[in-house]
Amino acid sequence: MKRIAHPASKAAGAALSLLIGIGLGMPAWGAGQKPSANAPPVLQSETASVTPFAGMTSHDISYSAMDGIDGGGIRIINGDTAQLVASVYSSQYANFVWGPGHHTLYVSETYWTLGNRGKREDVLSIYGGPTLSNEGEIDLPELLISDPKTHTLALSPDGHYAYVYSFQPAPAVSVIDLKARKVMTSVEVPGCGLVFPYGPRGFASLCADGSLATADVKANGQFMVHRSKRFFDVMHDPVMDESVSDEHSGLALFITYDGWVHPVHLADTPTFEKPWSIEEAAGMSPATSHTGQITWRPGGQVPFAYERSRHRLFVLMHEGPPWSFEKPGSEIWVLDTRTHRLLHRWAVPESAYLVAVTPDAHPLLFALSHDWLWVMNAETGAVQRATQIVTPGLVRVGGE
Secondary structure (H helix, E strand, O other), X not given: OOOOOOOOEEEXXXXXXXXXXXXXXXXXXXXXXXXXXXXXXXXXOOOXXXXXXXOOOOOEEEEEEOEOOOEOOEEEEEOOOOEEEEEEOOOOOOEEEEOHHHXXXXXXXXXXOOOOOOOEEEXXXXXXXXXXEEEEEEEOOOOOOOOOOHHHEXXXXXXXXXXXXXXXXXXXXXXXXXXXXXXXXXXXXXXXXXXXXXXXXXXXXXXXXXXXXXXXXXXXXXXXXXXXXXXXXXXXXXXXXXXXXXXXXXXXEEEXXXXXXXXXXXXXXXEEXXXXXXXXXXXXXXXXXXXXXXXXXXXXXXXXXXXXXXOEEEEEEEEEOOXXXXXXXXXXXXXXXXXXXXXXXXXXXXXXXXXXXXXXXXXXXXXXXXXXXXXXXXXXXXXXXXXXXXXXXXXXXXXX
16 A cells, blocks of 8 residues: 555654654764763663553543644544643544544545545554554545545444445445454445444444435345334434434434434334424424524534433534524533433533533533634533644544
8 A cells, every 4th residue: 555654643742752762873983992082972872751552531532633734633632631642643534433442543534645646545544552553454445535424434332343334336334344354345225324333233324315224134144224214304304414323222313403303222123212302402492494593403513422321412502594503502502311301501612513522420521613622521511621723523532
């Protein structure tokens, strides 16, 4: 494989320090020779201390940097200090996911051998070890190059398989055995997109007619795709592609532009709960797609985060007309997905495009704008710290 030379990972502070040799380039003397009295002193070699990368902790956050000048990359930040821990190089518009234990990073990306032209190569890159160095690539079938979406790359709950959604030459999901490091098969999902894993090896995709496609493995090891009933109105109020799912329980919360939550239990035969309205949970009338209606609606780049241990949904909300889903959120609404109640409404210091929450007993809430990362208390909404960042594209947290 040929691609532009670039360091695979960079350190910040002492987190991933490299060995430093001091005194290089000094004159060498032959055996038995001694330097003259006027010769400069010889400095002994020294090494800096090394703090190996031990995996993302429960309060770490990682995000893809959308820097058109400096190239892409995955940044890892310690939420307790708001300090950069490490960064890993990636192509523009790459997607990424962490393996079990958060020690290994998988990045689906595209390169051209001549930078912006030449032979195109689509790969799943693997980074790990104490310095998050490159451990190889797996060649992929062709990918769709577009803005990164969270659900174009996912792992099975046990981390054995990876699923990569592609759109060339037709919608399909590549199933990759990460232990054998090879593509097992490509499962066509006509008219459907994205990938939401469930069970040991199954996955689901959203379809353009408002239905759900589920792919399960038969006794012969082949995937069989089934289509469900239509469960949302694709013409008037489609679900957003950054909806959330929990691959461990199989619960997916497909959320529409107008703020309707469709709970679906993913399985070979999925079950659908009655949808409920975010605005109704706040004591308001439900949002509609009627022209001129100004009300609170979800919006942003990654506007939802789900805390499965407490069944809480965090949503970036803004006031706007129908189809204003690209507007950032000026508030974060916290909802109980079991009782369909609004628990909190918190203002953010600067309108945010992405939100994430850690899954531990004392969770942190992250709100990301174009230039800032705000670290908030997930119980009170209080801003605890902030740091300037490169414009983010996707976001993941430790301990998922």
